[in-house]
Each structure stands twice: as structure tokens, then as C-alpha cells.
Amino acid sequence: MPQETRAAARLGQSASTVERAADVLVLFAEAGRRTLGVTEIADALGLSKPAVHRILTSLRSRRLVQIDPETRRYALGLTAMRLGLAYLDHIDVRRLAAADLAELSRSTRETATLSSRVGTQRVYVDQVTPDREVIMSVSLGVPFPLHAGASSKAFLAFLPEAEIEDYLSVDHLSRLTDRTVVDPDALRLELSAIRRRGYARSFAERQSGAASVAAPVFDHHGLPAAVVSVCGPVERFRGEAESCAEALLAVTGRLSALMGHAIETG
Amino acid sequence: MPQETRAAARLGQSASTVERAADVLVLFAEAGRRTLGVTEIADALGLSKPAVHRILTSLRSRRLVQIDPETRRYALGLTAMRLGLAYLDHIDVRRLAAADLAELSRSTRETATLSSRVGTQRVYVDQVTPDREVIMSVSLGVPFPLHAGASSKAFLAFLPEAEIEDYLSVDHLSRLTDRTVVDPDALRLELSAIRRRGYARSFAERQSGAASVAAPVFDHHGLPAAVVSVCGPVERFRGEAESCAEALLAVTGRLSALMGHAIETG
């Protein structure tokens, strides 16, 4: 009689005790409470007290949880923190975003790009172009300033205020096209609008004939770790900008969550 | 025949499969590599391939690890990050530091204190006094300004520059004793010296007859989460300040590591 465990279906052979232990760990992350007692856990997960106690003892031996000898209550341990920091250290935004870029380009039928920041400059690090005749294509690896174009402004708008002011106080903000905004006060207004709106727009600010919407992916410090954009020829993009922005924000929201930003403890 | 497992001694009954699973997780945090394969893990931990595979399948069902379908290699998953962030969110500095405060007081034979910041003020949240006749004792929960006394200056010195300037630009920095420094420029110099030195000193700045050294405990954002101090009567403290500072920095360094500051992923 093949009794179905709680294991996710179609994953193959599993180790049920390990799953119970994982459930215990997740409970610590979910519960608003910092500490949990044996009975509390047993009731919440439908396990017996001895089972929970054995699991906690094993988790304790690897410092995934720790016990407060005073109250005999359990909390997450140092190793739990190490796992989280290791995850955050090893994320490769480009790899993480690759599938989303492809999907974003497919659904919008425009070019989707990913940018990184290098000091006070920005570079495209990835792009996916749609399968149609007239498209936009960007150059990977070429540095651009932070004040012109949707991707650049998406970075700048969400930096700490001191960094923004440092950037705006440089002697001369370069003019890349006749639509580039180079007045610091005008830029401050624009950045403020971007923060309210959640994404940046550009029509030929950086490159004549090109238009785009862009939004940042936030890391667990709340700073922009990367910027995703959807861009296309300016003539047809006017009508698409809004729907592109919607798809864009869905993607950047998901990626930000994967980067540790604003996780809901459910 | 009672075969000794790898479980830490004297912890009570355990669940060995859970320990093996925990070892797998720790391996991801230890290894410089981001991804690991089944065989790689099995070899590293001395387990059989099927055992490792079953464990990974279970960990995967709870998203503690994830699999790259392309390469069939495994990496830490979203839940691992959640555990880390939950740990960092829930640290109770006071509880964490309690034992160290006691040891610090014992080894220096002076009073050890812990302070938290509440906006632009500071309060003592814990203290341990030594067992001798003439000692210093502070009042827990009473707010003090950030510019007078070692503990206060230890907070102020390591705040973001913008916050420091905000604080120094208030109309009138209060004078608590005749040794209190209230000149903004003199304070800027002093804060800079504190940052270089790593800890703050005070002789009767906040309280007549009292002297202290203090250093911050940093959180994973690199900001001071709390301040530890060693303090005593000003007459005898002059000769002790340097040795107290050494013990102090050992403690704040260790606590900072526990808070996620500057963790090495060995």
C-alpha cells in the first residue's frame, strides 16, 4: 500500500524525517515569534513531542537551532544565518534573470535588457531580442552615465540620497542626445517621479530613436542590485510603454524577492 | 552494540538522518563553490549516492536547496535565505551579550554595560557590576544624548555621515558636566579619532567622577546595533583604560560576528 507522504509529488524518492526537520526550520522563519517550544512545534506540525525533540537535538548539533538553557525554548542558530548569507553571496543576478528576460521579451515582443552598475556608470550585461524585423539591440559592456535613459535613471533614483547628490554635483552632466536632461533640478524632479511610479521611462534620452521602461531589482539592503528594462523603437513604443511596465514590474518584484528584498514572513 | 554516531556528545536522543541532511546544508555554506553535485557531496561526507539523493529531494521539497535542471547540480534555495534573514531579524542583542558582559566585568573588575539607541538618544539596557567596594553603576532605561560619554560617542561615530551631521546641527548640544564637549567641530575631530581607534573614551564627560571605554557591535548592514562599555571611577580608570579597551574590542568583535557583520565564508 503506497502511502502518500506530504512530500511534493513527482520529486522522486525522499527522506520523510528530513522533510519533517525542514518543516521545523521553516516554522521558525514563518512564526513571528523568535523562540518556539517543543510542544508548540509538535502541535503546529502534527508531530509527536519525542519526534520533535529528536529533530531539534540533531539540528542543535549542527547549530541550525540553539536552545536557551534558561527557558528550554529553541531559536534559529548561527548555521541558519550562515546558510542565508551564503545564498546571498552566491547569487548571480545575470543567471537568475536570464529566464525572466526571455519571457519578458517574448510577452512584450520587444527587447529585454539587464544592466549592472559600476561605480557611477552603468553597463548592459545581458539582452534578449524578440523575433521580429524592426527591433532594438544594445551593446553589452559599454559604460553609460547614470542620468540619461530609463535603465540609468532607474539606478540613480533608488540610490541613497547622498550618492544622488554627489552624482548631480559633478561639473557637467553629459548630453547624449537632444532629449537628454542635464539640468540637476529637472533631474531631481524626474528621479522623485520615478521613485513614486516605481519605474523609469525614457524617450530618446540616451539614444536617438530608442525608448524604454526600466525598474531596479533590489537586494536585501534595499539597494538596486541590477536594472531590467524593456526597450524598442520610439515610434511604436509610445503605445506599448504602459503594458511593458506592468510586465516589467512583475519580473523585478519576483527577482527582488529572490535577492532577499522585502520578504513577507507569512 | 551502541555505535557512536557523529552526533555531538551529551545532547540526548537524536535523528541521524537529520544530521546528515544538516551536514549537506553546511557543505553548501562551507564550500566556496555555489553548486554541488550528488557524487561530490557523497564523497565529501562519506555517504552513499542514494542517501544523498534522497536527502536532496527532501530538502528540495521545502526549497532549502534548488536544482538547476540544466546541469542537474544543486544550490541553496530560497528557504535557506529566509532562515538567515529570520535569524538576523530576531537577534535579541541583550540576550546575546549577557554572558559576555558578565565575563567582561569579571576580567576587568569594572562595570560592563550594554546600550541601545532610540532615535537620537541612547539608553543602557543591561549592566554587570564587579564584586568590589567602589564601583560604578548606571541607570537602565534612562535616555542620554549621543554626544557625551564613551557609549554615546561610540554610537554617533559609526552612524552614516548624514545622520551625524543632522545630529551635530541641532541648535544646542547640551552640557552634562564641565567636561562635556559641545563644540561641533571639536566633536567631529573626536568622532574621527574614535573611528580610527575603533573605540571611544570618556573621562567625566557625561557623569562627574565616571570614566569609560566603549565600542559598537555592528549588525549585517555595518551599522551599530548596540554599544558595549566598560566603566569605572575616574581616578583608578585612567590606568586601566587601555587594557579594558583590549578586552572590550575582543567582545564586540565576537558579538558583531554573531550579528552577521563581516562573516568569513571559510
Next chain:
DNA sequence: AACGGTGTTCCATATAAAGAAACATCTCGG
């Protein structure tokens, strides 16, 4: 197309988790 390398499944066996109950501690409130 055969190889050496992965990851994955099968299956009989042995092990180690499960759980009821008893025990040990702790915490209140009268």
C-alpha cells in the same frame, strides 16, 4: 557508437525513527 561520467530508481535487509507512557522539571496560584 561505445565509453566514462553523471544522477536516479529498485529492492531486500537492517536500522533507526515513531509514539505511548512514565519520568523529570518548571511555573504558577492558593
Next chain:
DNA sequence: CCGAGATGTTTCTTTATATGGAACACCGTT
């Protein structure tokens, strides 16, 4: 101060389940 009713922990037998050798499946190479 002392029991009542929690909690966490251990014992012990039964039973469920993790184990690992071997076989299988799936690559990317040569």
C-alpha cells in the same frame, strides 16, 4: 510553602523507513 498542571525529556517495543549494492538512465566526449 506546596501541590496542580503545565512543560521538556527518556524509556522501550513496535513498526516504519532509511540504507546501499547493483542495475538503470542519461548525458557530453572521444
